[in-house]
């Protein structure tokens with residue numbers, strides 16, 4: 001793989017552990033419903049909520065509609081579910097020291113940018129919560145950009161901001177379609193943060209695969225020119 005000059009990162013489940021945050025939010029959401037649901041139904045509700053969320057892949061409109069429809073006894077419509085989600089989910093994000101130090105080290109050698117889908121306010125709050133609000137040259141959020149991954153235009157916008165050609169940029173993300181397909185269609189190099197996923201048939205293969213973000217540095221080290 002050629003050596004990149006810039007690294008663009010996905011946020012949720014790449015820089016930030018959304019999976020853990022969402023699990024804690026789901027439990028908290030149902031615990032807050034008090035006597036409207038029995039403890040057993042609260043626990044089942046959290047499990048159901050985590051399942052339909054699908055690591056954030058379900059659109060937020062559908063997520064809110066489905067939750068409101070499944071639990072009419074809570075007296076929440078989709079808009080009220082969205083307000084709760086928007087006000088509280090980000091508060092469950094936690095800093096990961098190994099990621100903070102990795103980003104600090106990479107910033108010495110690469111232009112660093114975040115490209116994330118979501119509302120600008122929520123995504124920026126998450127970056128603040130995990131201690132990475134000031135570590136990037138730019139943060140491109142779909143809610144502000146007007147395009148969302150995998151639309152190649154959001155990647156092109158980010159590259160324009162840092163004035164780097166696609167072939168000199170590496171996109172790092174966990175989602176095979178939004179991140180890897182999208183970035184490769186825009187001509188970037190790609191690194192898939194695999195976790196426990198299986199890569200789907202038909203999507204373009206990533207240039208690099210890591211199980212965890214912290215492996216990125218050593219993998220890049222192999223292809224970086226001597227300094």
Ligand SMILES: [Mg+2]
Nearest residue numbers: 010012013174
């Ligand atoms: Mg992600």
